[in-house]
Amino acid sequence: MGKYVLGVDLGTSAVKVSALDHSGQIVAQESFDYDLIQQQPGYNEQNPEDWVSGTTVAIVRLILNDHLAAEDIEGLSYSGQMHGLVLLDANKKVLRPAILWNDTRSTPQREEIEAKLGDEFVDITRNQPLEGFTLTKLLWVKENEPDIWAQAKYFVLPKDYVRYRMTGNLAMDYSDATGTVLLDVAKGQWSEKICDAFDIPLSMCPPLIKSVDFAGTVTAAYAEFSGLTPATKVFGGAADNAAGAVGAGILQPNMVLSSIGTSGVVLKYEDNADVNYHGVLQFEDHAIPDKFYSMGVTLAAGYSLSWFKKTFAPIEDFTEFVASAAKSTVGANGLLYTPYIVGERAPYADADIRGSFTGIDGTHQRYDFVRAVLEGISFSFRDLFDIYEENGADFDTVVSIGGGAKSPLWLQIQADIFNRKVVSLTNEQGPGMGAAMIAATGLGWFDSLQDCAKTFVHFGKAYEPNPENVKKYAKMHAIYKQVYQQTKGISAQLLAYRKAEL
Ligand SMILES: Nc1ncnc2c1ncn2[C@@H]1O[C@H](COP(=O)(O)OP(=O)(O)O)[C@@H](O)[C@H]1O
Ligand SMILES: O=C(CO)[C@@H](O)[C@H](O)COP(=O)(O)O
Structure with missing residues (x-):
């Protein structure tokens, strides 16, 4: 039997998991749809648990319906919808629905950042502090949901949360980290200047890894849940557009x-x-x-x-x-x-x-x-x-x-x-x-x-x-x-x- 890798494409409308062999042939593919929560115009949220369940269902189907032997799945990695804010408490439990890339509620926070840091912000992050990016969403929660903010100890992005649930390790890869607009792109580090300016503890920012870095093996609990073996190796993954560029x-x-x-x-x-x-x-x-x-x-x-x-x-x-x-x-x-x-x-x-x-x-x-x-x-x-x-x-x-x-x-x-x-x-x-x-x-x-x-x-x-x-x-x-x-x-x-x- 050949060996396979899984590519988990965590999109906005669905998660699609593809199994590929050494020659790059897709041998099987499963997907699972999930919904957007749109409470009012401009608001777009999703439940991180839906991403985990959807990914798991797709993997279970690959093993049960498409007959992939779990021990032949050597490794997996991710492509993730970018910028979405997943807030975690001290026990790494999700504090509120994720606020997604297409959520535009945070215009006042964008204006606040522009007024405070102006061009310096663009020089550090190489991006504008737009509503779609993670920083304005963090500040929105800080200003509008102080009870949630008080419990928040970490933030991650969508695919990082799924990776955390599979491996037990919290991390964020560089390609997604630039999309938070909290990264000093030239230095390749979280920007102390921006964190200090908006009173965001640096400890909230997860450890940075490269896309191809080994991020851990599947935990025993997740192996049981999904049918994968605990020997399955998990790699950092990338923002969906970076992964799309690689795949294209x-x-x-x-x-x-x-x-x-x-x-x-x-x-x-x-x-x-x-x-x-x-x-x-x-x-x-x-x-x-x-x-x-x-x-x-x-x-x-x-x-x-x-x-x-x-x-x-x-x-x-x-x-x-x-x-x-x-x-x-x-x-x-x-x-x-x-x-x-x-x-x-x-x-x-x-x-x-x-x-x-x-x-x-x-x-x-x-x-x-x-x-x-x-x-x-x-x-x-x-x-x-x-x-x-x-x-x-x-x-x-x-x-x-x-x-x-x-x-x-x-x-x-x-x-x-x-x-x-x-x-x-x-x-x-x-x-x-x-x-x-x-x-x-x-x-x-x-x-x-x-x-x-x-x-x-x-x-x-x-x-x-x-x-x-x-x-x-x-x-x-x-x-x-x-x-x-x-x-x-x-x-x-x-x-x-x-x-x-x-
Ligand atoms: N048969 C089709 N021909 C052209 N466009 C399509 C077709 N089916 C779906 N689409 C478009 O492709 C988009 C979905 O692309 P996809 O890459 O799966 O999305 P995402 O990764 O954002 O979940 C849909 O928004 C839809 O408009
Ligand atoms: O916000 C961006 C890029 O900056 C989006 O591209 C998201 O990353 C979502 O991607 P899709 O679900 O449309 O593929």
Whole structure:
């Protein structure tokens, strides 16, 4: 029997656990969905216990339903949704539901940090103190839930909590730690300056490890619970975007990732920390030791599509629903969608902006709306490509993963809007694949993640830009770019209305 590694992809909508063999083939895969808790607009929470149960159910199914022998599972690692705050007490018990990356309640805390540290904050962390990141969430709890804060002794991120429950060891890997905006990126240490400025005990920050570091073996209790053996080795893992980049082979500067999960990401490998996007794009430690990546995040990418489908076509098959956009035209017969339905992160760091359909005409059909959503998400990515171009970045290939890679039509739309060659992977499990590659490298199956990629990562069909469509989309994008400024004031008024009515 061969030996396997497990890649645990702890996403926002589900956990997917993939088992891979030495040749990088996915031999089995199981997933488990969980819900978002949305008590009011802008609030997004999840119960950490749901992540642990979901991961465990998926592993149990791999062993019982897919007949993987537990003793053949040599190691596992993680890809985790980023930034989510999990607060633990002195006994490492969860104190409140996790506040997730897409929760935007912490605007006052963002303003407080900006007022106190200004540009120095960006110099230390290489990021802005946005609502989505962990620090503003910590300060929100400190200011709004003093009883909880008084009991809080540690904080971790989603996949770190699952790793803790499997191994009994508390840690955070560098690629996720940059996303807390509490890390001094140049020094590779928790920032005393930031902790002191906001009265956060340094002891709350967990020990830092590298993505490929050994983090312990599975505890006897977790082995019993899951069916794994206590010899299973667990490795640090990475932020989902770092893991996605590894799984998509984004391991050199001429390649860019276009990832459409719940959120959407345009991500570029950075060889060193010299480039400075002044916080307009995020700058993070990579899963590859001492390497970095930059990225811009569209908060509601796949979420825009899922929201539209759930609301207007709840019982239709997802693939057919997306494919219906082929009945529309390039530019969706003049219909434009902006995907700001939960606020936006980049290029506009604005928690209050909301989405729009512009140009609705009496002749428009539902398929025009579907097409407009696919195009709007891609236009938002184009905005991010423009920032890279303004900074002189040179790249020729875009690797598409996630929802955007599931549809040939959407892959072509991306190629035409980005005006670049877009390739998919033969296996489009970017983050889960990256997590498994981290385990395989940690176990010593390969010397490095780059070495592992040679065996594990295979590119599929390439989509070349169609010059006619490129021209049409350039016109539509020029119109799209105006919508943010034109709707900013209207969004603010509607938000005030919603708040008054609540
Ligand atoms: N058949 C499909 N074609 C295109 N997009 C899809 C399809 N199925 C799902 N999606 C999109 O992909 C997104 C899910 O991506 P995924 O990477 O699984 O999310 P996450 O990791 O955030 O949980 C959904 O939000 C949905 O909009
Ligand atoms: O906030 C970010 C990145 O900064 C998100 O990318 C989250 O990491 C969630 O990812 P998905 O669940 O959408 O994959």
